[in-house]
Amino acid sequence: MAAPFDTPELGNVEERRIPALKVGAMAESKPYVAAAAHQEPLGFPGVLEEGWEKKAIGHMGELLSKYRSLQVFMDICVKCGACTDKCHYFLGTADPKNMPVARQDLFRSVYRRYFTPMGKIAPNLVGARDLTKDVLDEWYNYFHQCSQCRRCSVFCPYGIDTAEISMAARDIMDSIGQGQKYCNEIIGKVHKIGNNLGLPAPALLDTLEGLEEDMEAETGVAVKLPIDVHGAEVLLVTPSADFFAEPHILGLMGYAKVFHAAGVSWTLSTLASEAGNFGMFIGNYEQMRKISLRIREAALQLGVKRIIFGECGHAWRVAYSFLNTLAGPWDFLDPRYPVPQHILEFTNDLISRKGIKLDKSGNDGMVLTVHDSCNVARGARMGDTPGGQFTIPRAVIQASVPKFVDMHPDTICEKTFCCGGGGGLLTDELIELRVKGSAPRMEALKDVVEREGVTHMAAMCAICKAQFTKILPYFGHDREMVVSVHQLVSNAIILGDND
Amino acid sequence: MAYTTNGASIEADEEGFLININDWNEDLAGQIAKDEGIALTPEHWEVVNFLREYYAEYQIAPAVRVLTKAIAKKMGPDKGNNKYLYELFPYGPGKQACKIAGLPKPTGCV
Amino acid sequence: MTIFFAILFMVATLVMVVGLGLKIAQYARTPAPLKIPTTPAPLTKPGVAFRLGREALMFESLFKGNKPLWLFAMIFHLGLAVVLIRHVRYFETSVGPLVALVQPLAQPAGLAMVAGLLLLLARRVVIERIRYITGKSDILMLVLLIAIGASGMAMKCLVHTDIVAVKAFFTGLMGFELRPLPTDPLLAVHLLLVAALMIIFPFSKLLHAPGLFFSPTRNQTDTPREHRHLCDWAAKLEEKRS
Structure with missing residues (x-):
């Protein structure tokens, strides 16, 4: 059962309040890791095995060559920050790694290290990182704090869609035996x-x-x-x-x-x-x-x-x-x-x-x-x-x-917020994330409840x-x-x- | 995780759902309920027993609606609603009652 | 110095053209297996061209996302565009109509470019969120551009250089003919930085310029039900099916 947490206080939808950063606020949030019984029926390795780093990088290379979205999105982000206040999980948790560009950078830093000249020559300068167990754990936790809702991509000047990057990261993790229980157990049930x-x-x-x-x-x-x-x-x-x-x-x-x-x-x-x-x-x-x-x-x-x-x-x-x-x-x-x-x-x-x-x-x-x-x-x-x-x-x-x-125009149609439980996160152990991530929607709802009944x-x-x-x-x-x-x-x- | 009742250690998953449904017994149900902060009353047992019967027949927990209908039949129409079930099982009749009844957790968009 | 810059600019041009060419080829070659336009999206190819045009020229999505940033980015990019057009005069023997048109704007555009860059730099320092996501290379890139702009503006407004000779150098270089470059330190700094920018272009976030046009969320039509979209590697999976 998840640890107790405070339900976020709702502000005024009109003010569009952006929280001050709380570094590491959601660093511990993660869904249960899939057991071998959930992994193997889908053809994924049961557990993380020796040599996973190399395998992960190999799989990353394969995805980069198969998905134009991933390859292009890895290269073209200028870190302008237009997305930083758009993710409901950031707005609800204030964890800076829930800002779309920061979430993408968990992946991009590894891409740079292994796939770009600058990252090979000057990793420090361009923020390139080796894929270590710590990095993998960070991937696991934060790529399961993205509901693949695409809200960030609406506001990105180049249309970079964090969903594509989350999907790639999850696929890489599955391929090395670090899958998510909720999704993989369910997919197994569909097949069976x-x-x-x-x-x-x-x-x-x-x-x-x-x-x-x-x-x-x-x-x-x-x-x-x-x-x-x-x-x-x-x-x-x-x-x-x-x-x-x-x-x-x-x-x-x-x-x-x-x-x-x-x-x-x-x-x-x-x-x-x-x-x-x-x-x-x-x-x-x-x-x-x-x-x-x-x-x-x-x-x-x-x-x-x-x-x-x-x-x-x-x-x-x-x-x-x-x-x-x-x-x-x-x-x-x-x-x-x-x-x-x-x-x-x-x-x-x-x-x-x-x-x-x-x-x-x-x-x-x-x-x-x-x-x-x-x-x-x-x-x-x-x-x-x-x-x-x-x-x-x-x-x-x-x-x-x-x-x-209708609710506030910044929260509907193409600017709608995710409910907080999409993209494979609708599982009880993520309840804190789900409650906090729903805050932007709840704020807009509260507004029409009070104003329009x-x-x-x-x-x-x-x-x-x-x-x-x-x-x-x-x-x-x-x-x-x-x-x-x-x-x-x-x-x-x-x-x-x-x- | 695991439960210990009557000296036996019984295997459960991370959330406390039994790995093997045959491990279930009434004492264990009481203990799971206690961990959930629930003291089992005859009303709780009505629900738990129905869930187990239904599972024995269909290998899945019943839909909430099926459960409320069955409870209404057994305990009167004023009890055959979601509110009543949530009073009994505050974390949701689907999941919490299933856990106590030793059934696997319903998965998916529920 | 003339020989040094001649070689430097040939190398820089080569790196930029080949590097960009390879990157663009990579983007074009990499398949897009699924239809993923951010909807609502245009239904037709002209519609997509119009969407990309709005993104490239008006920064439409950025305008939705962040108005101050949009303004700063506009100031910088418009300034840069005018300055770049203005610089064409150093590469052509007779001045073209577009270059002549922007000639009077050169100074304000240069100022706008540098001012825009300073604003962009300021937000990286001042705004907590932007500071958090800013890396060393992001700051360096802005500093590089500011230095290029500032050295250029200094030559334009304060310490004039012999631009006739500069023009002779570059037009000569284009015909692989060596003509002397003025030995002016400010000019040397300006040219050195520009060459550096050209060399890092294909290896840096400046790839956003060509990349935008390959972004599947922006360059795809919204017609998945009407037309079956199937890339080569996905088609191979089909062979296994039948």
Whole structure:
């Protein structure tokens, strides 16, 4: 259990307070190291072995030759510091190594030493370091204090994205036997059982059956949660948390009601019972690809025509930006629809052409704001035009609730803050980091609660939902303040009469 | 880490979840709960027993919703909600109750 | 001294051109396996060109991130740009229209460049966060540029040098012909530092200039669903699949 810590005091969102540096404040924060049992099934060495330094540098060289992003980002940072006050973990912890440029420099200093003439000739002058065990430990701790949210890259004059560097660092650490338990255990479960949760098919079927009963009891309409149905039009791939946690599960029922009301046949899949792809968190292309191919296989097996993803942030980045690369081409699907689609694109389209009807009174008394998920905002898109990832969720929420207000403009859309638990950090031993990292978002939330009477915050990502459920009470809010976007749709949708 | 009950040392992971679910017994549950700052009451046992039954059938802990429904059935509708479960297990019914029941920790975005 | 500088500038030019050429070739050759534009991103290639243009000329992202820094950087880079254009007159026999245009701006631009650099240096010392991330080489780079600017301004405004002879030296050098360089200490310092800058260019953070155009978060179109993006090494993994 983590040591006690103080919940950060929230300031005024308008002031954009930047903390004074607290050197080493989070030096001890680190997630559990993966055991051999979590490493080996993914093809990684079980433990750190003799000669790891050389192996790590070899792997770094390989990544530099395979990823233009990494090679270019290593060279071009001028240390201007535009990113220094942009990371939620820095703002929340004041640890200077959580400033993006300082985090990158943990990696860059080693790159310089082994891959640049200046670093070989004059390491002191350019801040080049040998890769020692101390440096590796520092990597482990601080590259697990980055949620790969890409906020720093928005403000970097060269677009340097610390996420790319964190991913590379984690991949190097995996390759020498210093992996992270949380991510690697979960990836192992995906390969073995089919989803992050480790939810076996019989348990999934039982859960869905229970939810169907609930929906029928509540609405009087037999809304179904079909699974492994051959020949369905749509394959819905959603994070397994949607089958398990609150408020995720309320969103799942929302998707089901939308499909029901629209009269579109759909199915879940036991094979592809996970939208999330933790292969991205650990920066491993092959893992990411292997996880993605399950979706291809499920789509082929079930003979579906379209693939739609449920609410999940990093999943949507992998799905939108990478799925075509990793598991395409999708020429066997209906070419009239983008592959994949987001459930919010689907629902928004139905709302705008009156394919479903919503009654806002279903959410009476609620005042909503929305948390833009980092990887949806800056790593993906929805709809046909840039920025659709901001307008579409808002359109769906506004159609479902009586009152909606946005949080401070510096904290939404492309400038949104991470919830504090993204990128493979949603694990209990990092709770201090998660609470402190959520402070910038909590500050903006507090502002609209006080000024506009906001009662609920909608989220469109399984991690955001779980993270907020956990950390909202630290800031004096009810944990049920966070809701799924499709939970709001679920409360407002008119079922039954379909014409 | 490890627990010691009745003279036997029982292996657990870094967070105190049992490595081997078969190591579990009622005394051990009491001790895990004590470490978590919880004194087990009959209400806690209702939850723990349900979790173990569910796990025996499905090899996973039930969704929170499934748990609340089962508790409502057993203990009355006023107890079948998240708030009540959080009162019993302040660190979250999912994780804390699973730990006491000797089940593995639910993983993923939960 | 003439021979020394002649050799120095030939070496410096060679190092800079070849070094930069190799770096640019490396960036161009290294594959980008995934679509990673920072979104919202343009959907078309002209859109990307426009985005890069805004970044290169207006420092768009920096403007979003830090207004004072944007201003300091603008002052420096604009000053530098004018000064560089102005220096073309030392390399061409007849003065071109652009050079003539910026001629009257030379002095204010030089001042702006040095002032911008001093401001950039000051923030490295004054602001705690920036001090923390600043390394020796970051300070040295600024000092080098300031020294180049200051020595140049000194020649322009205080101790004039024989610029006709300087021009003769460089135009001669371009035809591999040796013409005498004035033996002026200030000029020697200025030229020495410039040569040093040229030599370290391909090995330093000055690579941000060409690098920006290879930054995948800025130079990719946002079309992953429309077009399958597949790099060579990823395509090889596919062969194993089928």
